[in-house]
Amino acid sequence: MKNIDSNTHVRGESIYVDDIPPRQGTLYACVFDSKVAHGHIEALDVSKAEAHPDVVKVVTYKDIPGINEIGGIIKDEPLLAEKEVHFQGMPIAMVLATSEHSAHEAVKRIEATIKAHHPIVDPREAHAKGELIIPSRTFRLGDSENAWDECAYIVEGSAESAGQEHLYLETQGAYAYPTENGSIRISSSTQGPTQVQRTVGAVLGLPMHKIEVDVTRLGGGFGGKEDQASAWATFVALGVYLTGKPVKYILDRMEDMRMTGKRNPYVSDFKIGLSNDYKIIAYQAEYFQNAGAAADLSPAIMERTLFHSTNSYFVPNVTVQAHSCRTNIPPNTAFRGFGGPQAMFVIEAAITKAAEEIGVPASVIQKANLLKEKDKFPYGQPAGGNEAVDSWVRAEEKYDIKALRAEIDAFNQSNQLYKKGLAFMPICFGISFTKTDMNQARALIHIYSDGSIGISTGAVEMGQGVNTKMVQVAAHYLGVDPSRIKIETTNTTRVANTSPSAASATADLNGKATGIACNALVKRLTGAARKKLGLSEQAVITIKDEFIHVDGQQTELGWEALVQFAFLERIALTENGHYATPTIHFDKEKEKGHPFAYHVYGTAITCVTVDCVRGRYEFDYVKIAHDFGSSMNKIVDLGQTEGGLVQGIGWMTMEELMYNKEGRLLTNALSTYKIPDIYAVPKEIEVDFLESDKENMAIFKSKAVGEPPLMYGIGAYFAIRDAVKAFNPQAEPPFSAPFTPEKVLMGLYDGKANNVESVPVGAVKAKG
Ligand code: LUZ
Ligand code: MOS
8 A cells, every 4th residue: 555645745735834824923933042062141131132123022931831841751951041051052042023034033132141161072971970861770681790701702892873863854843823711732743742742731831631732744753853842842832822822933954953952872882702603602781871961861762772782682691781971962862763773783893893803704693693582682571583583594595695795705806996895784673662651552533424534543644654554454444445544633632642653663552552443343333234234143244345244245235324324323433442562561670571562673784885095985785684574564664674774874874973072063054964865875775575474463463664674774884894894904993883984994094004105096997
């Protein structure tokens, strides 16, 4: 089934927040933010902004009727700074004006006198100074301290990965207007409508029922709108509260890049020990997470880092510890993978370093340690199957790894200035919110008397195709054509207390809730059919292809006639379904449990060609065997896989997020922050569907696909490293992502600077 949004997307008719026609009297908001990363506000002068003819009001923290607090997990983040500023980009005041242009102009007239303190940007410095968001946490399995004696090889090192800008095409924004009796309706570009509702309620001092949040769709989220859409929605709602007028705020790209948090950068230390036959005996890691200036979702992200510390490997002795470090950059947040990719980069670095020291390909160690069914993760949950091994073997066989290697070796032997590198990247990702209570969802279904159907769920469509999947679920259970079904906007008055659309779990949770509601409706409708057709209790009645079937035989009774009959019989044609993932649990005291409904696995083979004169590179191919379970929509799932892969490659290679020592974001526009374009995409991406009909807890056994493929991109770093080593075996490039062409060049000539002069200039043209 095609994505149901295709038609309106292609015609430019899809509606995003900025496409909602503004109401008469709409005011435009713009935030004045701190130019100092850490400091004390000594004076704030808004008088010149207030004097602007188009300005209606300048809002500061003093105007907040409820609490000045937007922190989701920990109450440590004011909406508007009071006396202290904690990062460059921290909101201090908001201008409300009659035009967008005037709001921006007036912001420039605000003057703040801020006494600067020393800003911290390095998480290790924060850790040393005791600046922690939450107490550090440690996961343990076996006894790693006493396992080193058993190891034939022990390797230690460090790895770091930078942050990542979400760069959703649609920037953050919201539009709100007053409804009666002091209520407010908000259109928000958020993955978490309930989070917005709760935050706005707290800041305005209003009960949640006075706040209605409505979401049609997002132009991308990637985690950046899981929690961080709330601030912008709260600003406009506060504007409505204070002026009684509709208020709109759509951030421009530079405001968005400057003021919002990103993927958490990490610096980490590792120690790994292996036996003679390359079994990993022990693994230790210490992660320093750069949380930024407030908790946001970083504590939960840190937890997922620990959960993914051993990727898809079984390691009998593990000690991994994580610190969430408070620094003076914008609070970092959810980003596709949610701390998992950061941990997986570290163990892949450890394995690669061990392989380099032992003198075997990393793939030998990787393959020897893949999880098998019932092997335990460090947090106590056993692997549910053999997909780690199955996907590896499938990738090796399907893509003929021997031939691929032979091709690369031949190329490297006959080329001096271009070298190819290859890497395997196995992935393993746990599906469920790590916070057990978030794993619940609801769906509200109306069957109208003409037989058409409207469905509301807690799922937010952000381009990932979840609405299409919801149509598929309902069409299947109700036995009707998909064209009868409309997916309504995601709205807090129709579906309440929702979890954000996140953790790759949206289709599973909301799909199961939709299925439950459909089944209840089918039960009532088949009861009506029994009466209408005068059938016995024994007759088996089903609805299929828009007709009622009795004992497998199609009858004359169609869907519309049945619905009409049921309506006249006064049977309820509305149903609310509720789903809560069974069996999952986690004990934070013991750091043990069964937090995930299931895991998603896969293996990618990445090949790169490095230009050893310039340090540039091109990806020849990425060949993937991915564990989809039993895919319910191959087009949508393939799109998620390709998109995730390329986003992961961007994180690992070219997206270089840089803050200076003063905590200023240097890469604050698309001229300085590069994301993959069509030329950076691998020349070939092949995805093999490792199909399995085995029982799992996914909707239609179709495993979650949103985040896992991003981690295939980690293979890009290691493929480049392999090519660098082919050119310069002495090279010891640091495990520092992104592996930009600049760093590649340094690695190529690491310890052999003399070769730079000996490169024959004419030969550079060899490849054109
Ligand atoms: N969000 C969240 C997530 O709140 N909890 C999670 O476990 C999670 N995992 C991935 C992405 N977002
Ligand atoms: Mo996400 S990182 O699943 O919002």
